[in-house]
Amino acid sequence: MSDLDADFYSGDEDGDEKISIEMHETGGEEGSGFHVFNSAVDQYHRAEVLQRTGAIDITCSLEKVVHGAMSADSDRYASLIIMQWFFQPKGSSRISEATIELLFESNDDIEVEKISFLGTYDLMPTKQDESVTKGVDATIGIQQFANLNLGGKWEKTTATTVSDAIRLSGGMRVINNRPPNRIATWTISENHSQPAGIPSSLKVAVLVSREDQEKFLCRIAFACQTDRKTAAKSLFKKIPKDDPIIFQPNPLDKGTRPNKNVAYGDEQLGSVDLDELGKVTFQTLIP
DSSP, X not given: OOGGGSOOEEEOTTSOEEEEGGGOOBTTXXXXXXXXXXXXXXXXXXXXEEEEOSSEEEEEEEEEEEEEESOTTOOOEEEEEEEEEEEEEOTTOOEEEEEEEEEEEOSSOOEEEEETTOEEEXXXXXXXXXXEEEEEEEEEEOTTOTTOEEEEEEEEEEEEEEEEEEEEEEEEEEETTEEEXXXXXXXXXXXXXXXXOSOSEEEEEEEEEESSOOOEEEEEEXXXXXXXXXXXXXXXXXXXXXXOEEEOOOTTOOOSSOOTTEEEEEEEOXXXXXXXXXXXXXXOOOO
């Protein structure tokens, strides 16, 4: 259904390795911490979205869900979903790029209305000076002295200032070229001029709308690009995908192990500024 559903393992020109987290398993921890199940068919709003452990720990939790309406003059229902992602490398390991994809499914025309960080954003921009020197050999003939040639080398140095930054891009996508948008995706990449990995945490928000109050699903896909040393530690053994998260807008059906961070009501969610709910943290320092 989406590009991230395909497993891959390949290198790039920068020497980093691309891995699909669906096939990632770290040596020494076989069989632990990879597949997140729903505890029952009626476990709704699962708090533990995704957990991967190894050279780099990758976790995601469902921080907040609000079920309400799009607006006072709309007959569509809406759900606001906030997820908190953490990327925690160990030692010298790093993630140079990560892509998150949320695919929403239901029996009606569910649609991704808005997401946080839609478009492209630069974080922690840097500038550095670079100089390029080009030279050519030249021979100067002196007509008055037929047997004398003066050889030399002309050099030209060009100085430029290069700007770079951590880059975050968010987008909404259709499935199989058929509207409406049902995919929310974010890609975050490191500053290539000063490679220090991606931020340690990313909070994203998405607003979806529906025609009814029936249950709907969210399937999570994640892919990342790591340094070669980290990729070499991995077994790349095929593992099952995580269970989809089941959302239940009906407040009378809390299901098994209800998530306490879920709210129900008639709140009009279409006017909420999702960028105010999103957050990027590069590193948290202990004073």
